[in-house]
Amino acid sequence: MSKSRYPDNWNEIAREKKEAVNWVCHSCGMQCLKPSDDISKLTKSERMKKTLVVHHADYKPENNRPENLIPVCSGCHLSYHKGRKGNISLGQLSLFDNNNFS
Template identity: 60%
Template sequence: MSSNRYPDNWSEIARAIKEAAKWRCAKCGWQCIRPGEDTSHLSHSERMTKTLTVHHYNRVPEDNRPENLVALCTGCHLAYHQGGLSNVSPGQLSLDFLLQVEKRGKRKKTISK
């Protein structure tokens, strides 16, 4: 991610989007880590999985209109950018993602734009 394309107040913009989403992924519904939440019992991998990010629908970091931004967990954000593909064995990422969604007891939601 090239940070020079993001505005100086990106942290505040991203936090507002995450707070509006109540720290839940808009795609899978995963409850992500809130600021100040104790994560000492989580492994590094678990913390990364439960990290909420902000995605630009049009993939233009300078376009920070609220309607262009959505809160996504790291797994959904990665899948959205890679179109479900990755540099691991074919099907591995999507299978892992489906298992995570199944464990959460949530149905996958569709995000589009």
């Protein structure tokens, strides 16, 4: 499982990065959901769309240097990964997205 390539404190690292940019997508500038936001009125797809995830610029989850971490919304994140082979699958991506709200 590729999740094992992530460090134990990945959630903390990602959280810090997202807070540093105030939960705004680095790529399209969309304001994404913060943990404090009320998401009860949003549909699942709205939630997914406005979920900020932390992307690895070199596609290597082991490399968690600050300059390698890019906070993007899930739509932009998918487009980063589209067309790439042998890396993380889209199914796994959405798994990580869900983890943001677990």
